[in-house]
Amino acid sequence: MSAAKEILERLAGCPLPEWHHVEPLLRRKTLESGETLFLAGMAHPYVYFVETGIIKMIYETCEGDAWVKAFAAEDRFFASLAALLPGGVTSFSAVAACPAAVESLPYHLLDQLGDKHPQWQRALRKGFELYGFRKEARERDLLTLSAGERYQRFIEEYPHIAERVTDRDIAGYVRVTPVALSRIKSRIKLRQMEEKDAS
Amino acid sequence: MSAAKEILERLAGCPLPEWHHVEPLLRRKTLESGETLFLAGMAHPYVYFVETGIIKMIYETCEGDAWVKAFAAEDRFFASLAALLPGGVTSFSAVAACPAAVESLPYHLLDQLGDKHPQWQRALRKGFELYGFRKEARERDLLTLSAGERYQRFIEEYPHIAERVTDRDIAGYVRVTPVALSRIKSRIKLRQMEEKDAS
DNA sequence: GGTCAGGGTTAACCTAGGTTAATGAGCGGT
DNA sequence: ACCGCTCATTAACCTAGGTTAACCCTGACC
Structure with missing residues (x-):
């Protein structure tokens, strides 16, 4: 069972139809610690699912600082929302914080499946709901x-993340x-x- | 035409069915400057649509500081994502930053309509997409x-917001x-x- | 008119964090 | 064993922002 399938079906709360259409577009990638998954500035409409390891999402400033937006460990999904929107580009980079394995899916596929099947649409909405919920918490911490x-x-x-990253x-x-x-x-x-x- | 309908149909990109089911649950509320819309700690599964004025969402700390999470001006929607999730409560309060008028809808209604009609499900997903996009930008600003x-x-x-709030x-x-x-x-x-x- | 409250400004002082640099520990490569 | 690298720690110094308090201005109310 792929990490992507497991994560998406947990979001939907039910089995997802047409998985055989998804399978061929699912890309698996293993990364060494410090290896880059994607770079800020790219058009990059993909959603990632972490199988093992930890990915850090970082904002690099022109002064050379690298601020960590978030970590994604096992069983998490992530994407640059800005890059999913038509014509958008990522404003952050994704780098392995330790050896990692991830799966990715092109967002346009998920979008299409969402328009076709309510189960998929539901998975997507729940995904965004969860993402927003996490961002809300992060924003609160940074503010208060x-x-x-x-x-x-x-x-x-x-x-479990703190003890595995520098x-x-x-x-x-x-x-x-x-x-x-x-x-x-x-x-x-x-x-x-x-x-x-x-x- | 209600602000809610306008905003939701813009999200969906098409007319939304069964609006007559929505209308009776749509609540309109006018607020004076400084008046509270809802308080942190409440279960409050509602989505708000700003008709006129500006609502500020604030985190109040035990030291008495009030940090502003976000402003919502005309044509914006907002909600506490944490409060939309089952059993959740808001972690922030919403207060009018100047005289304002808002409309609200219970989230369970939107959820139901989403399960029934792909157009509604799409509006919801686009809404969360946009919400996440904005939070992503805010997070970046706070970090970098x-x-x-x-x-x-x-x-x-x-x-247009800066010149109207203190x-x-x-x-x-x-x-x-x-x-x-x-x-x-x-x-x-x-x-x-x-x-x-x-x- | 006078009074009062709230918002914005300014100054004085203090503290947390940034900056730079030196030091040492761990580790992979040769 | 040695080198070179990165990371963590510590110290010295500096700066931005927090804190407190005094002050002014405006607008609401009496």
Whole structure:
């Protein structure tokens, strides 16, 4: 069973018809750590499904910083929404944060199947619903939390990701420099020591 | 013609069937500036359509800050995605940033119509697509731009909103305090003066 | 007219995080 | 074993923004 099928049918909540039309267009790709899946600026209307490993989506600024928009680990799907819209291009790049295997499908195929079958349309809508839900949470964290709080929430919420990517990437996600993240970590350690001493 | 119908049919790209089933559940509400539409923490599975005015969506922290997630002006729709999901609650409040009139529809109705008619399902999917697209852009701005750049982008991209809300709300959107925004503005003014002097 | 409240500005001070640079640990390649 | 690389840490210094408080302006209300 392909990761794509599993993920899409979980979204739809039912089996999806015409999978035999999908199969031949499903591309599988394995990536080494650090290998690029796609680059910002490309027209890239594909949806990805993570089979194994972790993909990081990054915004690269002209100053050379690389801020991490999101991580996608096993069983997640992702895409550049901007690139799915007609004539759109990705504003971020996707890079393997550790050895990974992904599957991809062209969005126009999903779009067509959506117009033909309510089950597919439902899967797509649920997919966008979930995507929006995640983005809403990310936006809230960036707006309301301090850097230290964002770090703590990240390691609590995604421990399975935190332990498999570099601190550098975590810093990019938390939106601080690696130096600042190191300081934040030592501050936390210090506080934990103090609490232990007090008790 | 209601704002909701106009917005939804623009999303669908075609007329929507069974509008007579929608009409009786469509609620219209006018708000004075500062009046609350809904509060964070509520179960609130409704989609809103802005007829006139501007609604701000805000995250209120326990420290008493109010950060502005987004503004919705004329012809926009919005909802708390988290509250649309079964059992979910809003994590933000919606407040009129100036006198406003909105229409609302219960999401379960849209969900049902989506399951019945491909046109409705398409409208919903396009709606989520657009919502995700906007959130993606917001996330990028928060990750890659400095406070000053975020302010400049905001007044360039949404001049019709910028001139109708208070600086206090703009500061909340840019994610700085009103004091810092004032400083940013005077810094920009200073730079413009210098450029004029140089030329 | 006077008063009051809220928004915007400015100044003084403080803190968190950015910047640069030096140091050391881990690791693959030769 | 050695080199070279990347990553994490630490220190020194700097800057942007937070905090507090004083001030002014405007508009609503009495």
